[in-house]
Every structure is written in structure tokens, then in C-alpha cells.
Amino acid sequence: MLTAKLEQLIWEGKAAFKTFVAGGSERHVLDIEQDRFIIITDITYFSSGHFPVSPDGEFNNWQNVSANGMNTQVTIGSERGVNRFLFRNSFTEILAGGSRELLAPIGSTKIDCYLLHQTQAAFTFSFAQDFTGQTVAIASANNYALNPPTDYGKDGQPGALAVTVSGTVNGAAVYSDNFDNRPGAPGINESTEFSFPVDAVNQIQSLNRVNSWAYPILHVNYVEILGQPNNIGFY
Numbered sequence: 001m002l003t004a005k006l007e008q009l010i011w012e013g014k015a016a017f018k019t020f021v022a023g024g025s026e027r028h029v030l031d032i033e034q035d036r037f038i039i040i041t042d043i044t045y046f047s048s049g050h051f052p053v054s055p056d057g058e059f060n061n062w063q064n065v066s067a068n069g070m071n072t073q074v075t076i077g078s079e080r081g082v083n084r085f086l087f088r089n090s091f092t093e094i095l096a097g098g099s100r101e102l103l104a105p106i107g108s109t110k111i112d113c114y115l116l117h118q119t120q121a122a123f124t125f126s127f128a129q130d131f132t133g134q135t136v137a138i139a140s141a142n143n144y145a146l147n148p149p150t151d152y153g154k155d156g157q158p159g160a161l162a163v164t165v166s167g168t169v170n171g172a173a174v175y176s177d178n179f180d181n182r183p184g185a186p187g188i189n190e191s192t193e194f195s196f197p198v199d200a201v202n203q204i205q206s207l208n209r210v211n212s213w214a215y216p217i218l219h220v221n222y223v224e225i226l227g228q229p230n231n232i233g234f235y
Contacts, residue, residue: 001041001112006223015225022123023217026204030121036224040115044219045074047089047105050127050204071128073196074218078117084195085111086128105213116229125216127202133168170201 002017009015018038022028032038050069074085090107115121138153138160139145145154153160167174176194196202204216 001114002223003041003114006039006041006225009225010223014227015223018222018224020220020222021217022220023125024215026126027122027124028218030117030123030220032117032119032121032224035228036226037116037118037229038121038222038224040076040113040117040121040220040222042110042112042221043074043076043085044108044110045072045085045087046108046217046219047087047091048072048216049089049091049103049105049213050216069127072216073126073128073202074216075124075126075198076115076121077124078121079119080117081115083113083115084193086194118228123218123220124198125204125218126196126198127204128196129169129202131167131174132170134164135166136162137165138162139165169196172197172199172201 006015010017020030022030030038048069050072070089072087072089074087076083076085087109089105091103092106094102094104138155141155143154145151145157145160147153147157148159148161152163164176167176174194174196
């Protein structure tokens, strides 16, 4: 979303509207010139299919789609912060004769945002796979919750209902509001938002294929601004 302040800086020649296409890899980095910073104003993710394909081009089955291509996680990070986005891919079914069934990804999702980055902005793509294990229990008493039927309730409230409090994907922990904080990289405090770890299980493994649906595409609109965020006021 282009704000009035950003538009003013563009008209005054102190900023420029630019675009960047991230994708074609598990991660992609946008370098930022010295004495400049950027604000990402919106992103558009195009559905893609990162699921196994047999040699003749036929998709194995819907189960593979669910586990390996239904949801894609995009993490945008730099020294200024980390933001995650979870996209649900859309598909159309194509009958290619006989029992062959082809699924072609379609559609896109646009999100308005206001993400400030300096020096670099990294775009990381990964799977958001099916849970292979989960624990269901009543939420702990330190959670905010209302009694049913308005909410699921929590420990100590009458009629509280059990919810998913932990989950795993092939042994790796998945994180959500009910889960414990996880340790992040040095200097980065990870949140308890619903997110998947980036590991050998969730990495996108179909990028070596020639099929164009196998790689992610993220269109990024941003404004490049002269100066630094801490001294932009002198303009």
C-alpha cells in the first residue's frame, strides 16, 4: 500500500517506486544500496505446486498434493525484523485422457504491508506440510480465553474444550499460539505464531525440475528511499 508520505517522497525525487521478483529458488535476496532503505508496500504470491511428479508428468495423487504443495510458507527477514506469510495454493484439475489427472496451480494472493529493511531483504520459501503428530489438551490457565460457547475455554473454566497444543512434522516441532516459544538464531526472538521450521523435510525439493509450476514466484512492490530511517526527518 503506497501511503501519502511515501508518494510525497517519490514526487519530491527523494524516493523511487521499484519492483522485485523473488523465486526460482528456496531463497532469494534483495540487496539494498548504501545510504538507502526500502519499505515493502505489498507482495503477490502466485500459486505453485511443489509435489512429486511421475516420469510421464502425471501427479501421483491428492495425498501428495496435501503433504507437499497445498500450503507454502514465505519468510521475509533482515536485521530489521522477520515476517512470515502462509499461502494456500489453488489448483485446477485437468483430465489428460484415460485415468490421468493433472493438477495445474492457478491464482494469486496479494497482501498489503509496510516492511522496512536496510542492506538486504531475504525471501525464504518452504513447505507447510501435514502434521504427523499432535497433542490435544485444554489450554493452560495462563492463556486468555472465554467460557464456551463463546470460546474454547482454558484450564479452570467450566466446560472447557480441548484444542491442539503441540504438533510435529516428521518429528520436527510446528509452532502455534498455544505452543512454547522456540529458540531462534542469535539475536532473533521467534514468536509463537503458526509457523513451520525450515529443514530438510519442509524445504522445496522440486526446483530441479523443468516444470514451471515447481518453483515459487513472489512479486514484491517496494519504495527505495534516500537516507536512513533515523534521519529521514531532515528532508
